[in-house]
Amino acid sequence: MKSILRRSALLSICTTICAAPLFAQSSENTSEAALPRAEDVVAHINSRDEGEAVSRKLSIEMRDKRGKTRHRETRSYRKYYAGEKRTVIFYLSPKNIKDTAFLTYDYNDPEQEDSQWLYLPALRKVRRISASDRGDYFLGTDMTYEDIKLETRVSSADFNFQTIGTCDADDKPGLQIQGTPKSQEIARELGYSKTLSCVDNEIWMVRHSQFWDIKGNLLKTVTISNIEQIQGIWSQQNIDVENHKTGHSTRLIFSEIDYQSPVPEDIFTTNAIKRGL
């Protein structure tokens, strides 16, 4: 059941992975004095325009180390409200998880725990789920719940960031930022001991990231590509995640991205995830 929970979350992933952790490609360190402060870089990333609302199709391809692949098709919606961000994801295929849906309210107040629900078609029940297991992997992918929640943001509440140099990713120059969890407890919760990211400082998007597990071993590499302006908003259309520990990888493909069509209010309700699309 919990697995299903996680699954759902996945989808929202929308943009994700990029967000939290970043890491470096090749780097050519320059003197720190010439580099912008990490606080400013993080502020730029987190204030980047994501649109008030968006709807999009998300295709997920998962491949294990033997080359076996699985596919998921979803449709997701996200909308910002005064005090929170709401995201809903509907699974469209394959048949065995079709109609599974995930709904989350991500509150601005960091002290307030997110509210999450999962609709399980096999049980025909909307189930309330805990939002605190943020280091768990969702839907069989290589992204954690926290990765999904952050979308394109970076968590300054969990990490201390430091600008450590410049880098290149996808032939674009950028700034290399290192993130270190603020406490051992946070590191355990998230499953990361360090992150290193290459941030495109023209558009303030992370293009490449690496994550180390709590034992200090390289865990994941995330590559964001096919970034384009859609309806005036920079949007990533491909995210590739490679898990070095398991040999498993995940590719997210975003399409039909639409920031302009109205997203109905009542789609972010438990009734809506029960009815499906």
Place this chain on the structure above:
Amino acid sequence: MRLNADCKNLAVLTFASAKVAANKTSVLIIKSRYLLTAIATIIFAGLGTLHSPVLQAAGLQSSVIASALWSADSGNFKRQNYQFTLEPEFILRFDNRAKLTALSRLRSISLDALSPENVTDNAYSPYSKPLFIGNSSEFELREFYLEIPSENYYFTLGKQQVVWGKADGLKVLDIVNPQSYREFILEDFDDSRIPQWLANIETNIGAWDAQFLWIPDQSYHVLASEGGLYTPTSPLLLPQAPPAGVSVDVEPIERPERLLKDSDIGLRLSRFWKGWDLSLNYLYQYDNFALLYQERSLTAVGPHVTIEPQYRRTHVLGGSFSNAFDNWVLRGELAYFTDRYFLAEGLSDNDGIAKGKEVSYVVGLDWAGLENTLISGQLFQSVALNRQSATVRDKSESTLSLLVNHTLLNETLELRLIWLANSNIGDGLVRLRVSYEWQDNLKTWLSSDTFYGSEEGLFGQFDANDRLTLGIEIGFE
């Protein structure tokens, strides 16, 4: 606990079912035509409320799930059953966001003791009854409903399932649709729930979501009939056999048949308030278990008992809540039944039934503190109130449940344990399952269902039916 309370009296129905007169069936069929006409009228009236041309289909989706099960006795590995199921589904979408869904099921079973036909088939309404093909197969229109969204309302009209409760393993508020107990509670609820023809109308009243149900379709719980693998034998469910020399006769069951007066009515209000999911529920329904009233008399040839199965109404008032705290989710449901009928103990009651009231509730705690793991515990309790005479069941009955679910290999491998334990009698059921997703739409699983405890208990009565099951499921789109 709902299951205990509900199951009372059932088994005997088994005997009654066989006696439903043929002429009665024909009358029901004629009446069913009127009902179907009424329902069709409602559906088309709903369509009429739509603006644009009604039947402009925008797209048709179709899919099929094929599954096969092989089960064997856990003790001697003797084959228990083969089962093959096909479930085709069609969804027709219209330009105006209306949607028509049709889901059917063709099932074939090798074992006579689990035969689809070997149930109390008088519990089905004539328009919801599956079509039995020979002794081993059945075809059933599981669902057929039209969804019509409009500005302020959302209509779902037709044959469908409505699920209120959120408890795992047993039911407290999930009582809108009746259930098939052909395999006791081993079948998934989605498969064992009996869909009904009904009108489901949802709207908003202030901050509350409101759901109104009108259920003219009178189907009731279906039980395994005599000779079935899961025919109930527990004295909690079945009246004791009369002493030697007492003759017994079972009258045909009297089914409520009035379209309006015998309809079930439901209302549910729900909302999200300060982190809490809350609901208030009301249901005016016929209890889905038949009551086995006894009429005792002295005839020229000796004492005689006539059993007169009947369905009786009850009001149900209830509610539910859930909230998440850190790694924990706390949830609960409560249902209060104004009119409950329990099996009377011995001859303490003239007609064998003791009327009373019942409060049934469940409190559950889910913990997600370990990676890819969910551990959930629940306490179910049922309390019988204001009983007119002594009853076979205890005043208070409790069942504990434990669920442990763990996934591995990027959720392709899933391990699950469900343990249900009744604390009154000390019996229980342990269910283990390992499933593996080989690829999209191809899954296999191995499971075991082990009953234990006294044969007088709800679970212990099936102690001889422990089973291992191997299954495969393939989806086509």
